[in-house]
Amino acid sequence: MAEKLTSRNQDYSKWYNELVIKANLAELSAVRGCMVIKPYGYAIWEKMQAELDKMFKATGHENAYFPLFVPKSLFEAEEKNAEGFAKECAIVTHYRLKNDEEKPGKLKVDPESKLEEELIVRPTSEAIIWSTYKKWIQSYRDLPILINQWANVVRWEMRTRLFLRTAEFLWQEGHTAHSSKQEAVLEAKQMNDVYADFAEKFMAMPVIKGLKSESERFAGALETYCIEALMQDGKALQAGTSHFLGQNFAKAFDVKFTNEKGKLDYVWATSWGVSTRLMGALIMTHSDDNGLVLPPNLAPIQVVIVPVYKGDVELNKISIVAIKIKNELESKGISVKYDNRDNFKPGFKFNEYELKGVPVRIVVGPKDIQGNSVEIARRDTLAKSKVEINNVVDTVSNLLSEIQDSLLIRALNYRNKNITIVDSFEDFQSVLNEKGGFISAHWDGTTETEELIKKKTKATIRCIPYNNEQEDGVCIYSGNPSKQRVLFAKAY
Amino acid sequence: MAEKLTSRNQDYSKWYNELVIKANLAELSAVRGCMVIKPYGYAIWEKMQAELDKMFKATGHENAYFPLFVPKSLFEAEEKNAEGFAKECAIVTHYRLKNDEEKPGKLKVDPESKLEEELIVRPTSEAIIWSTYKKWIQSYRDLPILINQWANVVRWEMRTRLFLRTAEFLWQEGHTAHSSKQEAVLEAKQMNDVYADFAEKFMAMPVIKGLKSESERFAGALETYCIEALMQDGKALQAGTSHFLGQNFAKAFDVKFTNEKGKLDYVWATSWGVSTRLMGALIMTHSDDNGLVLPPNLAPIQVVIVPVYKGDVELNKISIVAIKIKNELESKGISVKYDNRDNFKPGFKFNEYELKGVPVRIVVGPKDIQGNSVEIARRDTLAKSKVEINNVVDTVSNLLSEIQDSLLIRALNYRNKNITIVDSFEDFQSVLNEKGGFISAHWDGTTETEELIKKKTKATIRCIPYNNEQEDGVCIYSGNPSKQRVLFAKAY
Numbered sequence: 001m002a003e004k005l006t007s008r009n010q011d012y013s014k015w016y017n018e019l020v021i022k023a024n025l026a027e028l029s030a031v032r033g034c035m036v037i038k039p040y041g042y043a044i045w046e047k048m049q050a051e052l053d054k055m056f057k058a059t060g061h062e063n064a065y066f067p068l069f070v071p072k073s074l075f076e077a078e079e080k081n082a083e084g085f086a087k088e089c090a091i092v093t094h095y096r097l098k099n100d101e102e103k104p105g106k107l108k109v110d111p112e113s114k115l116e117e118e119l120i121v122r123p124t125s126e127a128i129i130w131s132t133y134k135k136w137i138q139s140y141r142d143l144p145i146l147i148n149q150w151a152n153v154v155r156w157e158m159r160t161r162l163f164l165r166t167a168e169f170l171w172q173e174g175h176t177a178h179s180s181k182q183e184a185v186l187e188a189k190q191m192n193d194v195y196a197d198f199a200e201k202f203m204a205m206p207v208i209k210g211l212k213s214e215s216e217r218f219a220g221a222l223e224t225y226c227i228e229a230l231m232q233d234g235k236a237l238q239a240g241t242s243h244f245l246g247q248n249f250a251k252a253f254d255v256k257f258t259n260e261k262g263k264l265d266y267v268w269a270t271s272w273g274v275s276t277r278l279m280g281a282l283i284m285t286h287s288d289d290n291g292l293v294l295p296p297n298l299a300p301i302q303v304v305i306v307p308v309y310k311g312d313v314e315l316n317k318i319s320i321v322a323i324k325i326k327n328e329l330e331s332k333g334i335s336v337k338y339d340n341r342d343n344f345k346p347g348f349k350f351n352e353y354e355l356k357g358v359p360v361r362i363v364v365g366p367k368d369i370q371g372n373s374v375e376i377a378r379r380d381t382l383a384k385s386k387v388e389i390n391n392v393v394d395t396v397s398n399l400l401s402e403i404q405d406s407l408l409i410r411a412l413n414y415r416n417k418n419i420t421i422v423d424s425f426e427d428f429q430s431v432l433n434e435k436g437g438f439i440s441a442h443w444d445g446t447t448e449t450e451e452l453i454k455k456k457t458k459a460t461i462r463c464i465p466y467n468n469e470q471e472d473g474v475c476i477y478s479g480n481p482s483k484q485r486v487l488f489a490k491a492y
Numbered sequence: 493m494a495e496k497l498t499s500r501n502q503d504y505s506k507w508y509n510e511l512v513i514k515a516n517l518a519e520l521s522a523v524r525g526c527m528v529i530k531p532y533g534y535a536i537w538e539k540m541q542a543e544l545d546k547m548f549k550a551t552g553h554e555n556a557y558f559p560l561f562v563p564k565s566l567f568e569a570e571e572k573n574a575e576g577f578a579k580e581c582a583i584v585t586h587y588r589l590k591n592d593e594e595k596p597g598k599l600k601v602d603p604e605s606k607l608e609e610e611l612i613v614r615p616t617s618e619a620i621i622w623s624t625y626k627k628w629i630q631s632y633r634d635l636p637i638l639i640n641q642w643a644n645v646v647r648w649e650m651r652t653r654l655f656l657r658t659a660e661f662l663w664q665e666g667h668t669a670h671s672s673k674q675e676a677v678l679e680a681k682q683m684n685d686v687y688a689d690f691a692e693k694f695m696a697m698p699v700i701k702g703l704k705s706e707s708e709r710f711a712g713a714l715e716t717y718c719i720e721a722l723m724q725d726g727k728a729l730q731a732g733t734s735h736f737l738g739q740n741f742a743k744a745f746d747v748k749f750t751n752e753k754g755k756l757d758y759v760w761a762t763s764w765g766v767s768t769r770l771m772g773a774l775i776m777t778h779s780d781d782n783g784l785v786l787p788p789n790l791a792p793i794q795v796v797i798v799p800v801y802k803g804d805v806e807l808n809k810i811s812i813v814a815i816k817i818k819n820e821l822e823s824k825g826i827s828v829k830y831d832n833r834d835n836f837k838p839g840f841k842f843n844e845y846e847l848k849g850v851p852v853r854i855v856v857g858p859k860d861i862q863g864n865s866v867e868i869a870r871r872d873t874l875a876k877s878k879v880e881i882n883n884v885v886d887t888v889s890n891l892l893s894e895i896q897d898s899l900l901i902r903a904l905n906y907r908n909k910n911i912t913i914v915d916s917f918e919d920f921q922s923v924l925n926e927k928g929g930f931i932s933a934h935w936d937g938t939t940e941t942e943e944l945i946k947k948k949t950k951a952t953i954r955c956i957p958y959n960n961e962q963e964d965g966v967c968i969y970s971g972n973p974s975k976q977r978v979l980f981a982k983a984y
Contacts, residue, residue: 030566030623031559031611039554039639046555062531063538067523068613068644068660069582072589074522076599086589086599090561092613093585093601095648097564097578107568107578109585109610118601119523121560121584121613131522147531152560152644156587168560 005355007289012233016284020162023292023355025279033160033167037276040356043300045170045276049150051202051297052172052274055194061146061174066128068152069119074127078252081126084219088156090121090167121154126220126271129175130249137177137267139258144187145177153275163280164237164492171275174242177267179259181246184268185223188244191272192225195240203278204295204407205229205285206415207239208438208487210463215447218271222246228462228487230415231284234436236462236489239281242272280492285411286380292357293380295407296400303329303336303396304358308346308365315340318364321389325362325374328393334400354379359403360396378403380410421485425476428488432459438489442482444475453477459488497847499781504725508776512654515784515847517771525652525659529768532848535792537662537768541642543694543789544664544766547686553638553666558620560644561611566619570744573618576711580648582613582659613646618712618763621667622741629669629759631750636679637669655772656729656984663767666734669759671751673738676760677715680736683764684717687732695770696787696899697721697777698907699731700930700979702955707939710763714738720954720979722907723776726928728954728981731773734764772984777903778872784849785872787899788892795821795828795888796850800838800857807832810856813881817854817866820885826892846871851895852888870895872902913977917968920980924951930981934974936967945969951980 005022006014020026025041028034037045053063069092076082096113100106122128129147136142154168174191178184192209199205207227217224221243229239250256250266259265286293296302305326307318319340326336337358339349346363353361363375374392377384380403387395418437422428431439443449443461454460464486473482497514498506512518517533520526529537545555561584568574588605592598614620621639628634646660666683670676684701691697699719709716713735721731742748742758751757778785788794797818799810811832818828829850831841838855845853855867866884869876872895879887910929914920923931935941935953946952956978965974 027624027627029559030563030620031561034559034561036559036624037557039556042556043554045557062535064531064534065529065537065662067521067526067528068646069523069526071522072599075589076597079597082589082599089587089589090584090611091586091589091601092582094583095581097567097574097581097583097612105568105571107564107574109583119582120589128522132519132528135519154560170557 005289005291008232015289016280017162019283019287019291023357025283025292026162028162031167033157035162035166035168037170040300041279044282044294044298045279047298047300048198048202048278049172052198053150055198056148056172056174059190059194061148061176063149064147065149065151066125066132068122070122070125070128072118072120074131075120077127077131078220078249080248081124081220085123085155089123090154090156092119092121122151123153123155124271124273125149125151125153125173125175126245126249126269127253130253130255130269133175133177133267134253134255137255137257140179140260143177143179143257143267144183146174146187147176148172148174161280163276163283166276169276171273173271173273176270177250177255178270179257179265179268181268184246184270185244188223188225188242188270188272191270192227192240192242195242195272195274196227198274199227199229199239200408202295202297203282203285204297204404204411205239205281206408206412208463208465210465210468210487212241212463213447213450213461213486215450216461218243220245220248222248226463228438228489229281229285230418230437230489231281231492232414233284234418234490236438236491237277237281237284238462238491239278240272240274243270245269245271286407287357290382291355293407294357294359296359296404299357299359300335301337301353301356301358302334302400303360303362304349304353305336305338305362305364306346306349306353307340308363314366315342317369318366321369321374322362322364325389325392329396332393332397334397360399362392362396380407419487422476423473428459428476429457432457432488432490436490438462438487440485440487441476442473442484443486444478444480444482446478446480449475449478449480453488457490459490462487462489462491497781497783500724507781508772509654511775511779511783515849517775517784518654520654523659525649527654527658527660529662532792533771536774536786536790537771539790539792540694540770541664544690545642547690548640548664548666551682551686553640553668555641556639557641557643558617558624560614562614562617562620564610564612566623566745567612569619569623570712570741572740573616573712577615577647581615582646582648584611584613614643615645615647616763616765617641617643617645617665617667618737618741618761619745622745622747622761625669625759626745626747629747629749632671632752635669635671635749635759636675638666638679639668640664640666653772655768655775658768661768663765665763665765668762669742669747670762671749671757671760673760676738676762677736680715680717680734680762680764683762684719684732684734687734687764687766688719690766691719691721691731692900694787694789695774695777696789696896696903697731697773698900698904700955700957702957702960702979704733704955705939705942705953705978707942708953710735712737712740714740718955720981721773721777722910722929722981723773723984724906725776726910726982728930728983729769729773729776730954730983731770732764732766735762737761737763778899779849782874783847785899786849786851788851788896791849791851792827793829793845793848793850794826794892795852795854796841796845797828797830797854797856798838798841798845799832800855806858807834809861810858813861813866814854814856817881817884821888824885824889826889852891854884854888872899911979914968915965920951920968921949924949924980924982928982930954930979932977932979933968934965934976935978936970936972936974938970938972941967941970941972945980949982951982954979954981954983
């Protein structure tokens with residue numbers, strides 16, 4: 001085991017980067033801003049994918065796959081969307097390399113292979129998908145179309161951080177088409193609810209559901225629904241967004257349908273996505289100075305069994321007990337690793353599984369076997385207890401649920417304690433700098449004020465929460481009348 | 493339902509294209525050579541992925557994810573590999589668009605965003621992965637590395653066909669690193685066996701396992717193992733390949749390890765992949781002039797229940813029976829669709845599910861309910877039979893296994909009948925043109941002869957089968973001595 005992690009208090013950002021690397025989740029690659037997701041990190045992402053995919057299918061969606069590339073003429077068709085992504089997209093201009101005469105053994109771009117029309121590597125797929133939906137939709141009978149895609153996308157970000165902001169990332173993007181505005185709005189809200197449920201039930205991460213302000217909306221959307229989470233350093237993280245796109249893309253790609261009354265109308269649209277960014281959110285919500293803390297529902301290894309022994313005779317005795325426990329736990333659908341590697345000491349293994357966030361550790365030593373018990377340690381609180389061997393399976397099974405619940409409660413308490421109501425810009429600034437977290441404050445509703453606050457403080461409006469209380473007040477910045485408080489925060 | 497499919501006899505190629513489109517599997521996109529995989533096609537691919545993924549994990553592999561882009565300097569490091577793909581790769585040269593002053597509302601590539609080093613969209617990932625493995629490998633203790641990746645890749649093919657050859661396709665690529673040649677060779681063979689098992693057990697597609705001749709090897713491999721299938725038109729299809737890469741990539745990227753004796757050595761490598769091309773193989777192995785024929789193990793819908801009725805009263809009575817059957821089948825893990833759509837006639841539905849290849853159809857009408865029976869039709873033979881309602885679940889469950897087995901046997905019989913032994917070039921040509929299929933013929937072992945045969949006949953050496961009988965003979969083309977027969981065919 002390498003030296004200890006930097007502590008969160010010392011340098012949160014450094015702690016995060018070290019943790020991602022040391023826990024073998026991901027690392028930077030030879031390509032600027034692109035990451036390698038390592039097997040342990042990918043295993044967590046696979047669990048997220050599996051659960052989300054079930055939830056999408058349970059709400060009537062099907063998966064499909066659309067091209068990686070978007071021809072420039074399609075990319076620019078919906079102007080706001082194009083404008084939003086134009087400055088950060090990878091562009092394919094040629095399709096062939098040839099030998100470089102000046103440098104034997106090296107290759108260069110063959111100028112004769114220049115494409116007539118450039119291809120944009122998708123930063124999001126509305127354009128390519130709506131150019132396809134045009135062919136699929138004639139009548140209201142063809143609607144709704146409820147499609148999701150698991151894919152990689154590229155946004156040429158200048159400042160990147162593992163999982164949180166990378167030039168290429170993995171995500172899912174839902175793209176739906178509807179015959180009425182109402183149905184599309186309900187769909188967009190429904191998927192934001194699905195994201196919130198996933199965050200709470202699987203990631204044990206509480207989120208606030210709300211609407212984005214105009215300036216924070218997805219480029220091309222009429223309304224963006226979102227879920228916002230709070231990290232341990234008091235910064236907010238946008239964990240998922242769901243967009244009501246109105247008829248913008250239908251108009252850009254001329255997608256009309258005949259409604260039940262026989263009249264032509266433009267199709268209504270939504271899109272919604274979550275990405276490998278959720279990995280960053282997961283890490284920063286629960287982990288501590290010893291390493292990763294994973295909620296059992298997403299842990300690739302839920303239980304690790306470590307034998308403590310001297311010599312083969314002891315190991316054999318312990319292994320009989322350990323393997324029996326392993327089999328019984330696995331028969332209950334719990335994933336278990338029995339780590340009987342002989343070239344590492346127990347203490348090393350303890351550190352390793354703490355670093356990797358395995359929720360429950362079972363230690364079996366010779367004395368335990370004599371006493372007919374084992375030691376069980378939980379990763380979240382680091383608490384240990386002795387448990388009779390006969391009770392191990394029930395205890396562990398209950399403990400996993402308890403850990404899952406208690407992680408959510410802990411995160412929820414933290415989040416709730418860090419929503420501060422302020423009524424002056426002075427308080428706003430001091431809370432932001434000293435305490436962090438969400439700040440609930442009156443805002444006059446204008447983009448100008450929002451921008452000025454952002455410039456002065458780096459805080460942005462994270463969302464206007466659902467069912468937000470309407471109350472007359474005064475904008476903390478402009479002093480103009482305000483009808484409601486919104487949530488501000490510095491954000492990832 | 494649109495007009496009937498072109499028949500296979502009339503025009504096999506046209507039949508294939510029409511079937512892919514009409515069964516809603518895939519279609520061409522707005523991007524040259526790239527396809528849209530539609531939900532029904534993608535559902536089949538998802539089933540393939542799920543089974544393959546289980547098989548990879550059962551043989552000790554983990555999933556990970558590496559970048560989409562390969563910097564040119566890494567791409568060209570392994571020269572043979574680079575040479576093999578240089579002429580068909582999409583190249584990213586810029587990272588930003590800007591407003592086109594001459595065309596308001598349009599965008600153009602910002603020349604100031606030119607990349608210092610071009611990025612190749614991965615046609616395969618050996619280069620980016622081995623540049624990463626270099627960081628992961630120091631000692632024999634770090635080996636083996638057994639990683640698989642599910643990803644999209646791009647090869648700029650000029651002549652494309654849905655699923656069979658597309659500019660972008662989906663695949664998995666395994667990339668493993670080993671401390672000995674023997675271990676790497678065993679790994680490459682093992683994965684070829686996994687592919688063969690998958691093809692036979694799930695796709696009901698018999699394959700011949702063998703080695704590629706030198707000229708047909710993967711660029712950069714020392715040996716390519718493959719599985720070769722035979723399509724209904726007598727053309728072969730390479731369904732999967734597994735490569736023993738020797739130390740080529742380790743040398744290109746300077747990846748050395750300290751072995752158990754403390755000496756430095758280059759790491760041994762394999763890579764192996766199957767792609768959405770398997771969809772084409774699946775379609776062409778079993779389908780007929782009525783449409784798709786899917787093996788039950790990969791069918792998204794295994795059983796469809798169609799009610800035949802007049803009016804709501806009859807439909808309600810039938811629905812009670814149908815839903816009971818559906819629930820019972822589903823409790824056995826069988827996927828069932830009850831199609832009670834009122835705006836389509838039974839005949840239309842029958843055609844639709846035949847076109848979509850649903851293995852078993854259950855028809856329930858008012859007379860059936862009176863007689864306490866239903867009609868069961870199997871898609872592969874189109875045979876129908878009456879079955880007592882109480883026996884439906886057992887009958888269907890057995891029938892699905894029977895269909896799975898019988899599809900494999902049918903395909904195997906066809907394949908075996910179409911391996912022809914020839915001993916002269918004249919016979920070779922006439923068999924190739926009249927009968928097609930695999931031709932087992934003596935070959936002198938030289939690339940020159942292979943090339944000449946290919947030029948004259950378009951037939952290539954598909955493989956040198958495993959455990960090939962060694963017999964002295966005379967090359968059908970050159971007349972030079974030969975030690976074994978190899979399998980030739982025209983191929984997709």
